[in-house]
Amino acid sequence: MSIYKLVYGIPDVDSEAVVNKRIAVELECSDEGLYKIENIFEDIEFFSEDGFLVLKRRVSEGLVYGFGDKVGALNKRGKRYTFWNTDNYTHHPGTDPLYKSFPFYIFIDSNGIKHGVFTDYPGYLEIDLDSEGNGEFTFKIKGRGFVQYVITGKSIKEIVSSYVKLTGKNTAFPIWAFGYQQSRWSYFSQKEVLEIAKKFRSRQIPCDVIWLDIDYMDSYKVFTWNPKTFSSPEKMVGKLHKMGFKISAIIDPGVKVEKGYEVFESGKNKYFLKDNSGKDFEGAVWPGRVRFPDFRERKVRKWWGRYVNEFSKIGIDGFWNDMNEISVFATEKELEEIRNLFKNSTLEEGVNLAIKAGTVGEIGRRGRGEDIVHLDGEPHYKVRNVYGFNMNRAAFEGIKSNKRKFLITRSAYSGIQRYGGVWTGDNHSWWEHIFLEMIRLSSLSLSGVFYSGCDVGGFGGDVNAELLIRFMQFGSFIPMFRNHSAIGTRNQEPWAFGKKYEDILKKVIQNRYTLIPYIYTEYMRGILKNVPLLVPLFYHFEKDKLTYNIEDEFMLGSSLLIAPVYRPGQYYRVVYLPKRALELNNNKFFSKGWHCIDAPLEIIPYFQIDGTIVPRWKAMNYLFEKEPEFVNATVVAYSGKAAGYFYEDDGITKEYKKGKYNLYKIFYKDGDIYVKALKEAIPHKSRRWIFKVFTKNNVETLEKII
Ligand code: GLC
Numbered sequence: 001m002s003i004y005k006l007v008y009g010i011p012d013v014d015s016e017a018v019v020n021k022r023i024a025v026e027l028e029c030s031d032e033g034l035y036k037i038e039n040i041f042e043d044i045e046f047f048s049e050d051g052f053l054v055l056k057r058r059v060s061e062g063l064v065y066g067f068g069d070k071v072g073a074l075n076k077r078g079k080r081y082t083f084w085n086t087d088n089y090t091h092h093p094g095t096d097p098l099y100k101s102f103p104f105y106i107f108i109d110s111n112g113i114k115h116g117v118f119t120d121y122p123g124y125l126e127i128d129l130d131s132e133g134n135g136e137f138t139f140k141i142k143g144r145g146f147v148q149y150v151i152t153g154k155s156i157k158e159i160v161s162s163y164v165k166l167t168g169k170n171t172a173f174p175i176w177a178f179g180y181q182q183s184r185w186s187y188f189s190q191k192e193v194l195e196i197a198k199k200f201r202s203r204q205i206p207c208d209v210i211w212l213d214i215d216y217m218d219s220y221k222v223f224t225w226n227p228k229t230f231s232s233p234e235k236m237v238g239k240l241h242k243m244g245f246k247i248s249a250i251i252d253p254g255v256k257v258e259k260g261y262e263v264f265e266s267g268k269n270k271y272f273l274k275d276n277s278g279k280d281f282e283g284a285v286w287p288g289r290v291r292f293p294d295f296r297e298r299k300v301r302k303w304w305g306r307y308v309n310e311f312s313k314i315g316i317d318g319f320w321n322d323m324n325e326i327s328v329f330a331t332e333k334e335l336e337e338i339r340n341l342f343k344n345s346t347l348e349e350g351v352n353l354a355i356k357a358g359t360v361g362e363i364g365r366r367g368r369g370e371d372i373v374h375l376d377g378e379p380h381y382k383v384r385n386v387y388g389f390n391m392n393r394a395a396f397e398g399i400k401s402n403k404r405k406f407l408i409t410r411s412a413y414s415g416i417q418r419y420g421g422v423w424t425g426d427n428h429s430w431w432e433h434i435f436l437e438m439i440r441l442s443s444l445s446l447s448g449v450f451y452s453g454c455d456v457g458g459f460g461g462d463v464n465a466e467l468l469i470r471f472m473q474f475g476s477f478i479p480m481f482r483n484h485s486a487i488g489t490r491n492q493e494p495w496a497f498g499k500k501y502e503d504i505l506k507k508v509i510q511n512r513y514t515l516i517p518y519i520y521t522e523y524m525r526g527i528l529k530n531v532p533l534l535v536p537l538f539y540h541f542e543k544d545k546l547t548y549n550i551e552d553e554f555m556l557g558s559s560l561l562i563a564p565v566y567r568p569g570q571y572y573r574v575v576y577l578p579k580r581a582l583e584l585n586n587n588k589f590f591s592k593g594w595h596c597i598d599a600p601l602e603i604i605p606y607f608q609i610d611g612t613i614v615p616r617w618k619a620m621n622y623l624f625e626k627e628p629e630f631v632n633a634t635v636v637a638y639s640g641k642a643a644g645y646f647y648e649d650d651g652i653t654k655e656y657k658k659g660k661y662n663l664y665k666i667f668y669k670d671g672d673i674y675v676k677a678l679k680e681a682i683p684h685k686s687r688r689w690i691f692k693v694f695t696k697n698n699v700e701t702l703e704k705i706i
Helices: 156-167 190-202 233-242 262-267 298-312 332-338 347-355 357-366 384-398 431-446 465-475 499-514 516-529 545-549
Strands: 002-009 041-049 052-059 062-066 080-083 104-109 114-120 125-129 136-142 145-153 180-182 209-212 246-251 282-285 288-291 318-321 407-409 421-423 452-456 480-483 554-556 560-562 572-577 581-583 588-590 593-598 606-609 612-616 630-636 642-648 662-669 672-680 688-694 699-705
Touching (some): 002 052, 062 431, 104 156, 114 156, 145 156, 180 499, 190 233, 233 246, 288 347, 318 384, 384 407, 452 465, 465 480, 465 499, 516 612, 516 642, 581 630, 612 662
Parallel strands (some): 180 209, 180 480, 452 480, 612 642
Antiparallel strands (some): 041 052, 052 136, 062 104, 104 114, 560 606, 581 606, 642 662, 662 672, 688 699
């Protein structure tokens, strides 16, 4: 394994994505900006043209994976991609760019030789992965130079892990982040929030987190509460906590221009991005006229971080950082150009502009950020893609607590995993989006982000009962299981379609809770060893060439394979298994290869790979509700052998970093269970374990105190 650092032109901006600079070996280029590496690629041209630097590289046949949550096929080859963080509400399989930039891919040639390439440039960047079919990749930036890291390694695992070492370890989320989460734009009052919470508890549908969207704020002013509808937030939070819920609130970067509003007053002419004339740059977002903090500056992050910290003190458990591409519905200049379309709209009418944003947004999207200047003088087009990254970082650095942080962001750049997780933005209640999200979440993992999610049920548009069930079944196997929907769409809480569907959804959510010991074990082992939780099949079965084209299945941890249903009216699924596995709805073995699996509406096909042990416990209404009486583990040992793990720690503090956790390896062989403590650094509470063992011709139950 090696990491090479290649320098092209004169890189003059640092994205700060790379934290471990020492592990990369800087290479001398053979010619002006041209490199050839271990015969895996050869640069052929490097030139500048109309303010862009262009690098052309010859590559062999092969597959390409990664690029974060870009839409389209899992194999990224054959398309040109733009990295320019963009808010795009109605994205579809062809939309590019979107919210995030992860210019990292893994290349696998036809002989199975692999390498990773991270093009570290936080400004406007295009990467063409052989869209012309002539064996050339092109890298194009608007700027003076960029750095590229090339990672060679024997396996995909090794390359992902090296990339994570380069860009920073994932910060661990608390265990409750793996419970079910309910959101909506918006629950409009504290009364409504509490009603939703009560419904979960009275119906005994498990739920851990309730989310507050923008309407908790006073006129969308960040770090405020609406005095009428959220008049006693502290009380509300207290009640929710008593009921076992955690609360996550949205934060938007745009600070409302309003005389006397403290955040605005303390930031103006000091902490906000500038326009070309040196004045604070202004645009319209939800609050109307807003200005945007320049989060690249340490002092600005400190200033913002203090507000986040203060705001969290009433007991807010987490935050989601939104609109931070940055999304600007319109600027004064743009309004001028299209004034006739928008009659007499003004920036003050931010929300109204948003409603018409389909058109206004387009104009903002096409721009190259020439009209925004950062406090250190950098034009926005050179650093745009790290805006959201630094906003999330400001919250991460600002919250003073020894607990793990719960932060997600819509816009991001490589390295974001150090400060939190991500969600994929505004998807839709479309069947196509279940499929799309499988690919996006798998690719995010390959790009180093281990805690990710999408709006389960779909954000835009009206969901129907069948789609909601299929979306929720899929969502119950992704890291962040959050149901979220847009204003004006029909409700999609688990009870939204009546008793019959509620019962199915309750079971879907309960099944997720039974898997928490397994999911948490796999997640935390992954955090420690730089292994993502949700991955495409080839990550764990890379010798099996067939897996490279499977886009509609994924692995959750190394033992469970998930095959969601993502078309209406389908009550079976064609599934490829890279190894013999046990189908867990009917406890039936299937051999390696293709199978047609029954999938009536209440069932999502999922499998436990032969030779593994998956710990589970009884579903509870929320994590920490009670101590589970026992662990029931499924042992899949067709040929008589299996192994699995059980990880435990306090689930909420950062003590795991100091090694304060227990990790057990559990074996099944010769008809019995054996346990090896790989690490035992905190007091362990013995539990009764009930093992259900599936061998070739037999099913038996074994018990043990572990
Ligand atoms: C953006 C977010 C969405 C949120 C909405 C209102 O569209 O992506 O999740 O609900 O803004 O805040």
